[in-house]
Amino acid sequence: MTVTLYRLEGCPYCEYVVDELDELGVEFDSIWVEGLHSKRDEVxxxxxxxxxxxxxxxxxxxxxxxxxxxIEYLRTTYGDAASRDAVEIEG
Structure with a gap:
């Protein structure tokens, strides 16, 4: 599984996503982006x-x-409900 988060230092919205990833136990890579919008070509x-x-x-x-x-996507895909669905399908 490869999850990548493009984020900006000091961005509260980025931190909300990081908190959710951590809470769900999802491993991810961070790519730190430039502060200036005009330099965010990678994003x-x-x-x-x-x-x-x-x-x-x-x-x-x-x-x-x-x-x-x-956050909605993460909860749906990696949250408890997603885990229960996987167990029901396997079981």
């Missing part, structure tokens, strides 16, 4: 825009921005 190449946070989940082929959407 733009992933999502077409320069805002952070941006989450890329290679396992599911997902890339998204906006902390609320990212």
């Amino acid at each position: 733009k190449s992933v999502t077409g825009q320069r805002q952070v946070p941006v989450l890329v989940d290679d396992e599911y082929g997902i890339s998204m921005s906006q902390s609320a959407r990212i």
Whole structure:
């Protein structure tokens, strides 16, 4: 599983996502981006825009921005409900 978070130091929205990743026990790589929007070319190449946070989940082929959407995705995909569904399918 490869989850990557594009984030900016001091960004509270990025920290909300980091807190959720930590709470769910999801391992992730951080890519720190430039403070100036005009220099966030790496983020733009992933999502077409320069805002952070941006989450890329290679396992599911997902890339998204906006902390609320990212947190909802993480809870749905990696939260307790997702774990229960996996056990029911396997069992």
